[in-house]
Amino acid sequence: MKSSPLPKEQLEVVRSRYLDYLRERNLRQTQERLSVFEEVYDTSDHFDADELFLKLKQQHVAVSRATVYNTLELLVDCNLVVRHQFGNKQAKYERSYSFWQHDHLICEECHHLFEFCDPRIQSIREMVADIFQFDISRHSLNMYGQCKRENCEHRTQDA
Amino acid sequence: MKSSPLPKEQLEVVRSRYLDYLRERNLRQTQERLSVFEEVYDTSDHFDADELFLKLKQQHVAVSRATVYNTLELLVDCNLVVRHQFGNKQAKYERSYSFWQHDHLICEECHHLFEFCDPRIQSIREMVADIFQFDISRHSLNMYGQCKRENCEHRTQDA
DNA sequence: ATAACTGCAAAACATTTGCATACAG
DNA sequence: CTGTATGCAAATGTTTTGCAGTTAT
Numbered sequence: 001m002k003s004s005p006l007p008k009e010q011l012e013v014v015r016s017r018y019l020d021y022l023r024e025r026n027l028r029q030t031q032e033r034l035s036v037f038e039e040v041y042d043t044s045d046h047f048d049a050d051e052l053f054l055k056l057k058q059q060h061v062a063v064s065r066a067t068v069y070n071t072l073e074l075l076v077d078c079n080l081v082v083r084h085q086f087g088n089k090q091a092k093y094e095r096s097y098s099f100w101q102h103d104h105l106i107c108e109e110c111h112h113l114f115e116f117c118d119p120r121i122q123s124i125r126e127m128v129a130d131i132f133q134f135d136i137s138r139h140s141l142n143m144y145g146q147c148k149r150e151n152c153e154h155r156t157q158d159a
Numbered sequence: 160m161k162s163s164p165l166p167k168e169q170l171e172v173v174r175s176r177y178l179d180y181l182r183e184r185n186l187r188q189t190q191e192r193l194s195v196f197e198e199v200y201d202t203s204d205h206f207d208a209d210e211l212f213l214k215l216k217q218q219h220v221a222v223s224r225a226t227v228y229n230t231l232e233l234l235v236d237c238n239l240v241v242r243h244q245f246g247n248k249q250a251k252y253e254r255s256y257s258f259w260q261h262d263h264l265i266c267e268e269c270h271h272l273f274e275f276c277d278p279r280i281q282s283i284r285e286m287v288a289d290i291f292q293f294d295i296s297r298h299s300l301n302m303y304g305q306c307k308r309e310n311c312e313h314r315t316q317d318a
Numbered sequence: 319a320t321a322a323c324t325g326c327a328a329a330a331c332a333t334t335t336g337c338a339t340a341c342a343g
Numbered sequence: 344c345t346g347t348a349t350g351c352a353a354a355t356g357t358t359t360t361g362c363a364g365t366t367a368t
Contacts, residue, residue, distance in 0.1 A: 124300075228334075
């Protein structure tokens with residue numbers, strides 16, 4: 001879930017996949033693109049474009065918002081990051097290399113995000129692909145509701 | 160799916176549910192609120208707030224955009240309309256009385272929307288509710304992909 | 319050298335808000 | 344009457360875009 005920093009060897013694999021992707025498409029390896037990548041992969045949580053921009057600024061990494069958005073798009077394009085749309089809020093991003101395939105449960109009270117996994121969703125994908133004759137490239141499954149536990153540890157902190 | 164105009168008796172049931180909802184909460188029955196309702200329930204397809212605004216304007220029904228948004232929120236609140244968030248586009252709405260519970264498949268080429276239904280999603284909801292001790296009030300499941308059929312009837316029209 | 323990338327600020331876009339006016343109850 | 348709803352236009356928040364200047368290759 002929160003798999004924290006990626007083990008060094010894995011991080012290297014991902015980094016070179018990114019660099020290869022840039023090279024193959026004749027996209028430049030700029031300092032900004034590298035900084036954004038490093039920051040994204042140092043984060044295991046969900047974040048939005050502006051949070052990433054501010055985190056970089058705080059670390060005195062000079063990258064503009066426009067570049068943050070552009071680079072995130074590249075990362076999504078090469079499958080190293082996924083973009084989520086929860087409700088009508090701004091897009092959230094999450095690094096996607098070597099994470100377990102999961103969907104999301106969102107608390108409508110405190111907005112905490114939980115992750116879950118169910119193999120049946122894969123079967124549904126296959127069935128839908130078959131019925132509609134589609135190649136399904138991705139899906140998003142979000143459940144919304146409220147936590148029933150009296151002392152949910154998230155309630156106090158965010159609500 | 161596209162169940163077209165609701166049969167008269169059903170429409171009346173829905174209308175009075177709406178009127179009751181307004182009455183119970185001491186919300187006024189304004190001409191605008193009624194017009195928006197009638198237009199929404201005359202439409203069986205997915206639409207966005209602005210499309211609805213323009214359709215009303217075209218019929219010389221004077222309603223401002225702000226009121227369209229406000230009224231849609233009321234309709235969502237009393238469960239007569241559902242709001243969908245497909246990708247990072249603007250919200251789409253759909254009347255929700257007496258429709259079959261369905262999820263969506265979106266073609267990334269022509270953006271056509273297909274609807275499907277799978278009972279397993281209900282079991283997943285129950286399992287997630289159980290594991291996380293949540294009351295789940297709604298979910299959204301969207302699949303994205305491309306149609307493999309050579310002559311998909313939607314390709315030409317929208318792509 | 320030169321085409322691509324960047325930062326900036328402006329634009330775009332959907333949605334919300336503030337306030338003076340209108341009107342349902 | 345009275346408070347609520349409306350219309351308008353301005354504000355908001357996020358994301359995109361245009362362009363002049365910068366930089367990787």
